[in-house]
Amino acid sequence: MTPASLAAKGRFPYPPYANGWFRVAYADELARGDVKALHYFGRELVLFRDEEGEAHLLDAFCAHLGAHLGHGGTVEGKGIRCPFHAWHWSGEGVCLDIPYAARIPPKAKIRSWQVRERNGLILAWHHDRDEPPSFEIPVLPEVGSEDWTPYEVRRWTVHSRWLDMNENAVDQIHFRYVHGTHTAPQTEVEVDGHILRCRSRMKMGTPDGEVMGGIDTDDHGPAFQTVRLSGIIDTLMVNTATPIDEDTTDVSFAYTVSKKGGADAHHGAGAAIVRDLEKQMEQDIVIWEHKKYWDKPLLCDGDGKIALYRRWWKQFFSEEAV
Ligand code: FES
Ligand SMILES: [Fe+2]
Structure with a gap:
C-alpha cells in the first residue's frame, strides 16, 4: 500500500x-x-x-x-x-x-x-512480510520472584493505536495537565536500537509530604513496555498492547509490587499506587480515543522528545509503509 x-x-x-x-x-x-x-x-x-x-x-x-x-x-x-x-x-x-x-x-x-x-x-x-524475529523480549527478574507480589492485571479495549497512545511516555507536559501532578517530570530519552528508554524524575505527593520519585520506562519494540516506579514503593508495570483490528487495541497492564517494607498489591501503598495508575489510564483514554493524529504536529520548545519517539518507532514498519 x-x-x-x-x-x-x-x-x-x-x-x-x-x-x-x-x-x-x-x-x-x-x-x-x-x-x-x-x-x-x-x-x-x-x-x-x-x-x-x-x-x-x-x-x-x-x-x-x-x-x-x-x-x-x-x-x-x-x-x-x-x-x-x-x-x-x-x-x-x-x-x-x-x-x-x-x-x-x-x-x-x-x-x-x-x-x-x-x-x-x-x-x-x-511481521508484515513474515520475517523472523529481529529482537527478543528480556526476562524480567521481578516477575515470579518471591520478593515481588503476583501480577495484578488490568485490561482496557481502547479505540486507538498503541504507538499513538504510548507517546505519553515522552510527553512530560501532559502529566501536569491531564494527571494533575505538581510539576512536569524531568525526562531523558535514549534510543538503543529497538529499545527506547525514558528516565523521568518527578515530585510525588504522599501523606508525609512530597518525595522525589522515578519513572523508568523501557519499550522493547512497538508493544511491550516495562515501567519501574520508585520513590514511594518499588513497582513494576508490564504494559502490553495488541491490535484487535485497525482501530481498536487490547491494552493490558500487569502490576507487581516489591514486598520490601511489608506492602503488597492488595494493601497499603501498593494498592494506592495501582489505583492511581488506573485513574491515570482512564484520564488518558478520554484524550486518546478522541484525538487526531497530526503527522506533522506543531511542537514547541517545552515539548520534549516527541519527534525522537516518532523517529524511533518507524523502524517497526517495513520501509515503504511509512
Ligand atoms: S478437517 Fe475438514 S475442515 Fe478441518
Ligand atoms: Fe498519561
Whole structure:
C-alpha cells in the first residue's frame, strides 16, 4: 500500500500492525490442553497449549474446508485436531495425519506464528512480510520472584493505536495537565536500537509530604513496555498492547509490587499506587480515543522528545509503509 492510500483509509497515516512481539494471552489463562479462539491483527487465530505444555498460535481456519480450530478443536499430543473432519495439525501448522486418507495433500499447511512464553505472558511475533524475529523480549527478574507480589492485571479495549497512545511516555507536559501532578517530570530519552528508554524524575505527593520519585520506562519494540516506579514503593508495570483490528487495541497492564517494607498489591501503598495508575489510564483514554493524529504536529520548545519517539518507532514498519 502506498502512504497515500494508507492515509485515505482512516485516522492514522501508517499501517495498523507494526512488526514486533505482542501479548496474545497471559500464561495462566492457558492450561495444558486448552484451546482458545482469538481475534487480533484483524485475523482469526487459535491458541493452544499442547500435552507437553508448549503454547502454539496458528491462523484459525483449517486448510481443508475452513473450520475454525478455536471452536471445537482438541489438543492431541503436540498438535490440534480439527472438529470438522479430524485432520491433525502440528503446532507449526503441518498436517500430521488425516484419519480417512492414505495421502496428505502436499499443500496442507496452516500459517503458524512464532511464540515466546516469558514474564507470565504468551507473546507472538508479528511481521508484515513474515520475517523472523529481529529482537527478543528480556526476562524480567521481578516477575515470579518471591520478593515481588503476583501480577495484578488490568485490561482496557481502547479505540486507538498503541504507538499513538504510548507517546505519553515522552510527553512530560501532559502529566501536569491531564494527571494533575505538581510539576512536569524531568525526562531523558535514549534510543538503543529497538529499545527506547525514558528516565523521568518527578515530585510525588504522599501523606508525609512530597518525595522525589522515578519513572523508568523501557519499550522493547512497538508493544511491550516495562515501567519501574520508585520513590514511594518499588513497582513494576508490564504494559502490553495488541491490535484487535485497525482501530481498536487490547491494552493490558500487569502490576507487581516489591514486598520490601511489608506492602503488597492488595494493601497499603501498593494498592494506592495501582489505583492511581488506573485513574491515570482512564484520564488518558478520554484524550486518546478522541484525538487526531497530526503527522506533522506543531511542537514547541517545552515539548520534549516527541519527534525522537516518532523517529524511533518507524523502524517497526517495513520501509515503504511509512
Ligand atoms: S475442515 Fe478441518 S478437517 Fe475438514
Ligand atoms: Fe498519561
